[in-house]
Amino acid sequence: xxxxxxxxxxxxxxxRTAATAQLATLMARFDEIVDAADGVATDDEHDPEGHTxxxxxxxxxxxxxxxxxxxxxxxxxxxxxDAGTYGRCASCGGAIGAARLDALPATPTCIDCASR
Numbered sequence: 217x218x219x220x221x222x223x224x225x226x227x228x229x230x231x232r233t234a235a236t237a238q239l240a241t242l243m244a245r246f247d248e249i250v251d252a253a254d255g256v257a258t259d260d261e262h263d264p265e266g267h268t269x270x271x272x273x274x275x276x277x278x279x280x281x282x283x284x285x286x287x288x289x290x291x292x293x294x295x296x297x298d299a300g301t302y303g304r305c306a307s308c309g310g311a312i313g314a315a316r317l318d319a320l321p322a323t324p325t326c327i328d329c330a331s332r
Contacts, residue, residue: 224317225297228294228321231286235287239280239283239284246273246280249272286322305324306324308326310326
């Protein structure tokens, strides 16, 4: 593997580690929200705090889903790196620009295909 391949792998592993930590934090936060509301007879529709609790629960859930998506994308990018196809567009087979890979290291598509 070339040095740039090692650098790419290190960056992807770093992204994976950050997403894993973020997911763990968000799931702990979600559990705290649920546990805090569990002992209280809250009615999201009529309780003044209900809307806030529901919003916090949804926010933590949505952010956790984003972290899960990031993990899937990074794992797919690592698989492409292992297969020797990293940096090639999954749609058209062309090269993905260096600037795009710098901005989105796990992207599977070139800017043209992503724009479609």
